[in-house]
Amino acid sequence: MTYELYYWDGIPGRGEFVRLALEQAGADYVDVARTDGGMARMMAMMKNKTAGVAPLAPPFLRDGEFLVSHAANILLYLGNRLGLAPEDEAGRITAHGLQLTITDFVAEIHDTHHPIGVSLYYEDQKDEALRRAENFLEERLPKFLGYFERQLTKNSHRQVHALGGTLTYVDLSLFHLVEGLRYAFPGAMTAAEPDYPLLVALNAQVSHLPRIKAYLASERRLAFNEQGIFRHYPELDRS
Amino acid sequence: MTYELYYWDGIPGRGEFVRLALEQAGADYVDVARTDGGMARMMAMMKNKTAGVAPLAPPFLRDGEFLVSHAANILLYLGNRLGLAPEDEAGRITAHGLQLTITDFVAEIHDTHHPIGVSLYYEDQKDEALRRAENFLEERLPKFLGYFERQLTKNSHRQVHALGGTLTYVDLSLFHLVEGLRYAFPGAMTAAEPDYPLLVALNAQVSHLPRIKAYLASERRLAFNEQGIFRHYPELDRS
Numbered sequence: 001m002t003y004e005l006y007y008w009d010g011i012p013g014r015g016e017f018v019r020l021a022l023e024q025a026g027a028d029y030v031d032v033a034r035t036d037g038g039m040a041r042m043m044a045m046m047k048n049k050t051a052g053v054a055p056l057a058p059p060f061l062r063d064g065e066f067l068v069s070h071a072a073n074i075l076l077y078l079g080n081r082l083g084l085a086p087e088d089e090a091g092r093i094t095a096h097g098l099q100l101t102i103t104d105f106v107a108e109i110h111d112t113h114h115p116i117g118v119s120l121y122y123e124d125q126k127d128e129a130l131r132r133a134e135n136f137l138e139e140r141l142p143k144f145l146g147y148f149e150r151q152l153t154k155n156s157h158r159q160v161h162a163l164g165g166t167l168t169y170v171d172l173s174l175f176h177l178v179e180g181l182r183y184a185f186p187g188a189m190t191a192a193e194p195d196y197p198l199l200v201a202l203n204a205q206v207s208h209l210p211r212i213k214a215y216l217a218s219e220r221r222l223a224f225n226e227q228g229i230f231r232h233y234p235e236l237d238r239s
Numbered sequence: 240m241t242y243e244l245y246y247w248d249g250i251p252g253r254g255e256f257v258r259l260a261l262e263q264a265g266a267d268y269v270d271v272a273r274t275d276g277g278m279a280r281m282m283a284m285m286k287n288k289t290a291g292v293a294p295l296a297p298p299f300l301r302d303g304e305f306l307v308s309h310a311a312n313i314l315l316y317l318g319n320r321l322g323l324a325p326e327d328e329a330g331r332i333t334a335h336g337l338q339l340t341i342t343d344f345v346a347e348i349h350d351t352h353h354p355i356g357v358s359l360y361y362e363d364q365k366d367e368a369l370r371r372a373e374n375f376l377e378e379r380l381p382k383f384l385g386y387f388e389r390q391l392t393k394n395s396h397r398q399v400h401a402l403g404g405t406l407t408y409v410d411l412s413l414f415h416l417v418e419g420l421r422y423a424f425p426g427a428m429t430a431a432e433p434d435y436p437l438l439v440a441l442n443a444q445v446s447h448l449p450r451i452k453a454y455l456a457s458e459r460r461l462a463f464n465e466q467g468i469f470r471h472y473p474e475l476d477r478s
Contacts, residue, residue: 053333053402056340056386066329069336077332090305093316094292097308101295107346115354115367117374128354128367135356147295163292 003029003078004062006042011228012176012221014071014106015059017099020172021075023215025082031220033058072099075169084169095163098151098170102177105144109184110229112136112236122226122233133236137188141181145196148174152198160202167209174199175206180230188238242268242317243301245281245294250467251415251460253310253345254298256338259411260314262454264321270459272297311338314408323408334402337390337409341416344383348423349468351375351475361465361472372475376427380420384435387413391437399441406448413438414445419469426477 003022007015015031022029032038045067046054055069061077068077076096079085085095115132116125152160162170178199182189193200206212215221224230242261246254254270261268271277284306285293294308300316307316315335318324324334354371355364391399401409417438421428432439445451454460463469 053337053390055336056343056383066332068332070339073332073336073339076335093305093307093312096315097294097312098292100309100312104295104346107343111350111354115350116370117378119374119378125370128370131355131364131367135358139356139358144295151292 001028001064003027004032005029005059006032006045006062007059009033009039010222010225012180012224012230013059013228016176016222017071017102017169017173018059018061018074018078019220020176020212020215021078021082021084021169023220024167024172024209024211025078025084026211027078027082070103072096072103075099075173079169082169084167084172086164086168091163095168095170098162099173101144101147102170102173105140105177106229108136108140108144109180112184113231113233122231126235129233129236137185137238141185141188141192142195145192145199149196149199152202156198160198160205162202167206171202171206172212175203175212178203180224183224184230184232185237186232191238240267240303242266243271244268244298245271245284245301246298248272248278249461249464251419251463251469252298252467255415255461256310256341256408256412257298257300257313257317258459259415259451259454260317260321260323260408262459263406263411263448263450264317264323265450266317266321309342311335311342314338314412318408321408323406323411325403325407330402334407334409337401338412340383340386341409341412344379344416345468347375347379347383348419351423352470352472361470365474368472368475376424376477380424380427380431381434384431384438387416388435388438391441395437399437399444401441406445410441410445411451414442414451417442419463422463423469423471424476425471430477 005015005018005022007013033042042058052067055067059071059074060067060069061074068074076092079092079095080087085092112133113122113129114125115128122129151162155161155163162168162174207216244254244257244261246252272281281297291306294306298310298313299306299308300313307313315331318331318334319326324331351372352361352368353364354367361368390401394400394402401407401413446455
């Protein structure tokens with residue numbers, strides 16, 4: 001069965017956390033909104049006219065007739081199917097807890113450029129964004145990165161992993177988190193990275209996985225840009 | 240086995256979504272931070288010195304030696320154990336998707352009074368809060384409430400439920416969401432409620448469940464106040 005991933009075209013966004021898992025597993029999937037007519041299909045599915053529960057927003061995944069909303073929930077659903085999560089309940093729930101911490105962090109990263117409202121342009125909330133980004137870089141970035149670094153420190157041996165001794169979707173998401181932060185805040189990250197050697201090592205380790213490497217070089221990987229979650233506005237960064 | 244819930248004392252907060260499920264199920268639990276020495280125990284558990292994964296923030300639940308972080312993840316874990324979630328995987332994942340939508344909404348509600356940073360006082364981000372709350376009431380409140388109302392409309396028959404024909408933890412969370420919004424934004428909610436008759440009906444229905452009714456009248460139920468997620472600042476509301 002081919003998985004159908006529904007996410008906005010043109011940005012890596014929250015869909016990317018799912019794409020990385022599908023790619024690493026070599027799963028058969030379609031990135032629907034990037035196909036002909038796919039955007040209209042995605043919008044129709046959110047109109048909530050059919051039986052069952054329609055998602056409020058992308059990303060969502062369709063597996064046969066079953067729909068799953070939210071990146072973290074999709075990864076919970078796919079984790080065992082793709083061999084990228086612990087098999088026992090405790091392990092699955094623990095991995096999901098880490099992924100929800102990543103979700104919280106991603107929401108805060110997004111709000112550095114949209115502290116007032118998603119419907120407003122960045123330019124119309126730039127003063128507030130300057131204040132929020134400053135607070136974010138001062139307090140929230142080290143809080144979250146420090147948390148993940150400690151987890152990697154406790155868990156890693158020869159290979160760096162967030163959980164257990166093998167690759168999980170959490171590792172793939174942490175790879176992308178570092179990629180995105182480097183794009184959005186290159187000045188702050190250059191200064192910060194020496195404090196997080198295992199996050200840096202995990203990023204490099206994931207980037208060398210053969211399937212991830214091939215994916216990153218392909219057209220399926222969308223570049224970061226100023227429409228997504230991770231945006232580079234130099235005035236929000238530290239020099 | 241007694242469940243241990245860890246959450247800040249003094250506010251309903253995100254812990255309340257878990258408390259309501261435990262209370263409705265008549266589960267044996269301790270609200271640890273509200274017991275003698277409980278706050279110190281909670282803080283120690285977040286220090287991440289032990290094996291396994293420590294949570295970054297409350298709420299978290301301890302079941303024997305197993306720790307679960309994040310309100311929605313705790314409800315995913317407890318749902319079947321408490322008889323408050325569908326038993327099949329598709330139902331569990333669907334309920335969790337709705338709960339994660341509630342989680343997203345709760346984060347936006349929180350940020351109406353803290354749009355710049357959690358470490359700053361409200362008074363130090365009041366100008367930004369005025370703008371964010373205006374945008375929230377204009378666009379986000381109807382978006383989320385409309386979404387849940389449509390779901391209730393599609394799913395409800397004689398009784399109002401978010402999923403299937405029986406009570407789930409999603410119904411309990413939607414009850415609390417309406418309670419909190421009424422406290423925080425009484426003016427806006429008085430104006431809005433006629434548009435969401437099933438959310439209003441579900442709120443009343445849940446409030447009359449015998450165990451919930453007893454809980455709400457007990458000292459275990461903490462009052463809303465200006466330290467939590469749902470805060471009443473008249474200047475952020477609509478008259």
